[in-house]
Amino acid sequence: MEQEIKTVKIRPEPPKKIGRHVIVVRVQHNFGVLARITNLFASRGYNIESLTVGVTHEPNIARITIVVKGDERIIEQIIKQLRKLIETLRVRDITCIPHIERELVLIKVHTGDEKARDEIMRLVNIFRAKIVDVSTDTYTIEVTGDIDKIEAFIDLLRPFGIKDLARTGTLAISRESAKHKYAKYVE
Amino acid sequence: MTAKRGADIIVDVLNAEGVDTVFGLPGGAIMEVYDALFNAPFRNILTRHEQAAAHMADGYARATGKVGVVMATSGPGATNLVTGLATAYMDSVPMVAITGQVPRHYIGTDAFQEADVIGITRPITKHNFLVTDIKELPLVIRQAFYIARTGRPGPVLVDIPKDITQQKSEYTIPTDSEVEKSLPGYKPHVEGNYLQIKKAAELIRKAKRPVLYVGGGVIISDASKELQELVELTKIPVTTTNMGKGAFPETHPLALHMLGMHGTYYANMAVYHSDLLIAVGARFDDRVTGKIQEFAPEAKIIHIDIDPASISKNITVDVPIVGDVKIVLQKLIKELKKNPIQWEKARKSWLKQIENWKKEHPLTYIKSDKIIKPQYVIEEIYEVTKGDAIITAGVGQHQMWTAMFYKYSFPRQFLNSGGLGTMGYGFPAAIGAKIARPEKEVFAIEGDGSFIMNIQDIATAVQYRIPIKVVIINNEFLGMVRQWQEFFYDSRYASVCLSVQPDFVKLAESFGAVGLRATKPKEVKKVLQEAMSINDRPVIIDMAVDREENVLPMVPAGKSYREMILNPGEKGKAETMYLVG
Ligand SMILES: Cc1ncc(C[n+]2csc(CCOP(=O)(O)OP(=O)(O)O)c2C)c(N)n1
Numbered sequence: 001m002e003q004e005i006k007t008v009k010i011r012p013e014p015p016k017k018i019g020r021h022v023i024v025v026r027v028q029h030n031f032g033v034l035a036r037i038t039n040l041f042a043s044r045g046y047n048i049e050s051l052t053v054g055v056t057h058e059p060n061i062a063r064i065t066i067v068v069k070g071d072e073r074i075i076e077q078i079i080k081q082l083r084k085l086i087e088t089l090r091v092r093d094i095t096c097i098p099h100i101e102r103e104l105v106l107i108k109v110h111t112g113d114e115k116a117r118d119e120i121m122r123l124v125n126i127f128r129a130k131i132v133d134v135s136t137d138t139y140t141i142e143v144t145g146d147i148d149k150i151e152a153f154i155d156l157l158r159p160f161g162i163k164d165l166a167r168t169g170t171l172a173i174s175r176e177s178a179k180h181k182y183a184k185y186v187e
Numbered sequence: 188m189t190a191k192r193g194a195d196i197i198v199d200v201l202n203a204e205g206v207d208t209v210f211g212l213p214g215g216a217i218m219e220v221y222d223a224l225f226n227a228p229f230r231n232i233l234t235r236h237e238q239a240a241a242h243m244a245d246g247y248a249r250a251t252g253k254v255g256v257v258m259a260t261s262g263p264g265a266t267n268l269v270t271g272l273a274t275a276y277m278d279s280v281p282m283v284a285i286t287g288q289v290p291r292h293y294i295g296t297d298a299f300q301e302a303d304v305i306g307i308t309r310p311i312t313k314h315n316f317l318v319t320d321i322k323e324l325p326l327v328i329r330q331a332f333y334i335a336r337t338g339r340p341g342p343v344l345v346d347i348p349k350d351i352t353q354q355k356s357e358y359t360i361p362t363d364s365e366v367e368k369s370l371p372g373y374k375p376h377v378e379g380n381y382l383q384i385k386k387a388a389e390l391i392r393k394a395k396r397p398v399l400y401v402g403g404g405v406i407i408s409d410a411s412k413e414l415q416e417l418v419e420l421t422k423i424p425v426t427t428t429n430m431g432k433g434a435f436p437e438t439h440p441l442a443l444h445m446l447g448m449h450g451t452y453y454a455n456m457a458v459y460h461s462d463l464l465i466a467v468g469a470r471f472d473d474r475v476t477g478k479i480q481e482f483a484p485e486a487k488i489i490h491i492d493i494d495p496a497s498i499s500k501n502i503t504v505d506v507p508i509v510g511d512v513k514i515v516l517q518k519l520i521k522e523l524k525k526n527p528i529q530w531e532k533a534r535k536s537w538l539k540q541i542e543n544w545k546k547e548h549p550l551t552y553i554k555s556d557k558i559i560k561p562q563y564v565i566e567e568i569y570e571v572t573k574g575d576a577i578i579t580a581g582v583g584q585h586q587m588w589t590a591m592f593y594k595y596s597f598p599r600q601f602l603n604s605g606g607l608g609t610m611g612y613g614f615p616a617a618i619g620a621k622i623a624r625p626e627k628e629v630f631a632i633e634g635d636g637s638f639i640m641n642i643q644d645i646a647t648a649v650q651y652r653i654p655i656k657v658v659i660i661n662n663e664f665l666g667m668v669r670q671w672q673e674f675f676y677d678s679r680y681a682s683v684c685l686s687v688q689p690d691f692v693k694l695a696e697s698f699g700a701v702g703l704r705a706t707k708p709k710e711v712k713k714v715l716q717e718a719m720s721i722n723d724r725p726v727i728i729d730m731a732v733d734r735e736e737n738v739l740p741m742v743p744a745g746k747s748y749r750e751m752i753l754n755p756g757e758k759g760k761a762e763t764m765y766l767v768g
Contacts, residue, residue, distance in 0.1 A: 009484035080496035086314045089372040
């Protein structure tokens with residue numbers, strides 16, 4: 001009964017390209033809406049790099065910025081699943097259009113001797129960061145920027161001894177100045 | 188305007204929604220609502236378990252397309268609904284669940300019978316609401332019905348704290364447009380992109396070996412007529428999923444019956460060799476596709492579905508069309524008629540090939556006059572009901588035999604838990620279906636394992652004189668698990684033997700139902716006919732069937748259609764058929 005299998009036919013599938021995507025979601029600012037969104041990521045096994053939420057100038061609307069890594073099919077699914085939520089007003093993947101990304105970080109760094117203090121001050125100036133609190137052996141530094149700048153700054157501070165660190169996660173907004181040129185790429 | 192209790196407002200809004208039946212069981216947190224139900228203008232069915240109530244509401248909804256309503260108290264009442272909600276969610280069944288919650292000032296204090304029902308049900312409902320202000324109550328309930336029945340339907344839960352049901356307030360029932368406006372992010376009406384429909388028509392004209400792969404979406408969208416029109420026009424053969432059964436008459440010469448794990452040989456062969464697969468209201472579930480990389484390997488795929496998230500989720504498709512199936516099919520037919528080809532001629536060799544496959548391996552089984560074959564029971568039920576009954580099933584082998592050996596001819600005829608696979612679904616769903624469609628004969632075909640999971644609700648069927656027929660395909664096994672053990676675990680039958688069981692005839696009688704039994708093939712017809720003559724009570728028929736019969740054909744989980752087990756073979760060594768790739 002068993003016949004030899006000559007060739008096994010396989011459905012052609014497009015190659016997977018993994019990328020970092022910035023997705024902006026506007027939602028009705030209702031009770032439990034954030035839980036709904038985080039639940040969606042947790043239950044479907046998507047990996048979030050960061051998620052930030054805040055209410056907008058319209059008090060009943062909140063805006064969520066999600067940074068997530070995945071291949072195109074996963075990103076597409078995430079966007080569709082987000083759109084499927086009843087309280088979602090708008091979902092945009094702004095990765096490919098001009099946009100501004102910012103993150104705010106607070107870092108407590110060990111200061112040590114005078115040489116170290118000078119060196120940290122120099123870095124703070126170069127990165128246009130700010131020292132917001134000082135104690136005998138600690139500077140608390142505030143810095144904002146996009147992810148590359150933030151990561152570079154943290155790496156440079158590491159050797160001095162970081163005592164604590166708090167990040168807001170990425171916020172993003174599209175560039176109004178490039179709106180018309182790129183309108184066709186949005187939605 | 189006079190002020191009313193929250194509980195009375197609920198009843199008023201349900202009435203305005205056209206509700207004629209609610210299913211449920213009361214308790215502390217929802218007592219006020221039950222008090223209001225005492226005078227309600229609609230029917231209130233007291234069940235014996237909240238899970239059964241949820242399945243009844245589900246069966247009611249699937250049999251009619253109307254929203255099923257279920258009620259339960261807080262805590263354990265609500266958690267007992269969970270399986271019923273998840274079942275309805277997976278199969279896109281419109282349902283509204285109303286649960287009592289502890290009073291607002293107790294929420295979060297681990298109060299008596301408090302559970303985070305919103306948190307628990309969030310992933311298994313289309314949406315859910317906690318009512319925090321009596322002013323919102325009428326709008327929230329109307330929103331729940333609107334969300335449940337529109338777009339891709341699904342269950343919606345409304346959790347209402349007890350103090351809100353007791354509080355008095357003036358109110359008006361929001362209008363349809365107010366409800367729509369209150370949900371600015373929810374846009375359930377989609378008609379399908381014209382350019383995509385044109386592309387689909389082009390592919391259909393060019394295809395040499397097309398197959399329609401039809402799912403439950405066709406039934407939900409009430410598009411059977413359109414589907415038949417498309418088939419009559421283009422002569423494309425149709426295979427349906429378990430959920431799609433009834434969308435296309437199975438007696439039609441172009442019917443290929445079910446595809447997938449327990450699909451027919453000819454349906455799976457047709458899909459495997461197709462050059463165009465038109466998926467309509469179906470979602471490429473793993474039980475359908477098997478090994479996805481080898482599913483319809485040479486086919487271009489057109490996928491019509493109302494839920495964008497169903498498209499390109501499991502498989503990449505060539506022409507996605509997001510829209511209501513009924514509207515899209517109407518437009519597609521119009522487009523195809525604009526530019527007709529000689530359909531009969533184009534199909535000739537493909538349909539001939541399919542005819543051969545049908546002859547080679549028809550759907551069949553080894554008959555016996557000594558022992559009752561489960562498939563024979565289903566065929567006999569088809570005979571005595573003249574193919575016109577509504578059929579429900581539990582989950583397991585009997586469910587598959589029920590899907591395979593009854594020939595369905597109209598939508599909403601076969602109700603079963605396809606997505607979640609919930610044992611215990613069939614019997615209560617049959618009660619719900621019979622309440623919704625009293626003019627129809629309703630049969631629940633149950634496994635002995637499945638039936639016992641909601642057996643308590645025989646009391647409900649007796650109390651309300653619901654004359655359904657329950658047929659137990661009694662193999663004294665958790666048969667489907669046993670079959671997998673036989674095939675894939677070297678016949679090590681771990682925890683599947685149900686030899687300790689009640690005497691189902693006496694059990695039925697003790698509830699006030701009628702109990703019947705058949706142990707020999709020649710008794711089957713007689714017993715079924717006797718059951719058909721009883722119209723004032725439920726009848727429970729214990730059919731002692733061949734204990735180790737297997738469901739075949741079978742594509743083992745995660746395997747390709749090439750590796751179909753077709754013949755029973757020796758015990759423990761069912762023969763795998765390898766198609767030449
Ligand atoms: C609630 C639930 N628990 C467990 C399962 C796993 N399961 C699938 S089929 C099956 C056996 C069903 O036995 P029975 O109802 O007697 O039907 P049969 O297969 O014997 O026809 C089991 C245990 C399930 N589907 N649902």
